Amino acid sequence: DGGITQSPKYLFRKEGQNVTLSCEQNLNHDAMYWYRQDPGQGLRLIYYSQIVNDFQKGDIAEGYSVSREKKESFPLTVTSAQKNPTAFYLCASKRQGNTEAFFGQGTRLTVV
Amino acid sequence: GENVEQHPSTLSVQEGDSAVIKCTYSDSASNYFPWYKQELGKRPQLIIDIRSNVGEKKDQRIAVTLNKTAKHFSLHITETQPEDSAVYFCAASLGNQFYFGTGTSLTVIP
Numbered sequence: 319d320g321g322i323t324q325s326p327k328y329l330f331r332k333e334g335q336n337v338t339l340s341c342e343q344n345l346n347h348d349a350m351y352w353y354r355q356d357p358g359q360g361l362r363l364i365y366y367s368q369i370v371n372d373f374q375k376g377d378i379a380e381g382y383s384v385s386r387e388k389k390e391s392f393p394l395t396v397t398s399a400q401k402n403p404t405a406f407y408l409c410a411s412k413r414q415g416n417t418e419a420f421f422g423q424g425t426r427l428t429v430v
Numbered sequence: 431g432e433n434v435e436q437h438p439s440t441l442s443v444q445e446g447d448s449a450v451i452k453c454t455y456s457d458s459a460s461n462y463f464p465w466y467k468q469e470l471g472k473r474p475q476l477i478i479d480i481r482s483n484v485g486e487k488k489d490q491r492i493a494v495t496l497n498k499t500a501k502h503f504s505l506h507i508t509e510t511q512p513e514d515s516a517v518y519f520c521a522a523s524l525g526n527q528f529y530f531g532t533g534t535s536l537t538v539i540p
Contacts, residue, residue, distance in 0.1 A: 358532065
């Protein structure tokens with residue numbers, strides 16, 4: 319399954335609550351990414367990390383936070399500041415350079 | 431940053447016909463161009479990629495062409511089958527960042 323795992327597959331939260339999405343990879347990849355997918359808008363980059371203890375904002379970072387304490391793990395927290403958090407979230411990882419990115423199976427977050 | 435545009439957003443073809451999806455990019459420094467297929471409810475998976483030192487690459491029924499001068503690249507699927515129905519994303523890579531197109535929903539009609 320590509321060695322990158324997201325959990326849970328479905329997540330429901332009440333408005334105003336923070337929620338953390340898990341992403342773990344055993345591919346020994348340095349770079350990890352979080353994308354948000356909405357209908358008709360493709361994949362939009364939230365945050366990415368090229369090395370442990372370092373991460374960069376993507377195009378839509380507002381209302382999200384990440385950490386990269388271990389090479390294998392890149393959790394994403396959707397905070398109450400994110401105005402429209404209901405979406406499909408995809409995590410990806412890759413080796414450095416021009417190489418294929420491997421995606422997790424995604425987490426569908428619904429905020430009610 | 432890089433800007434990737436993808437057309438068309440939806441495409442319907444009869445089984446056995448060919449399908450072509452086109453993408454343009456803005457930054458001439460981009461040097462790696464993957465194509466991903468995403469079936470309904472599943473993760474995107476790489477189907478073919480091309481690097482900037484190559485003009486064309488083929489893998490069975492799938493081919494990708496790259497025109498660096500015009501900054502566009504295209505995905506060609508021949509002899510389409512119902513299982514080709516999915517959303518296809520192009521991307522341009524600059525350093526370690528991928529910039530994705532907005533996707534093409536392909537439907538192959540049996």
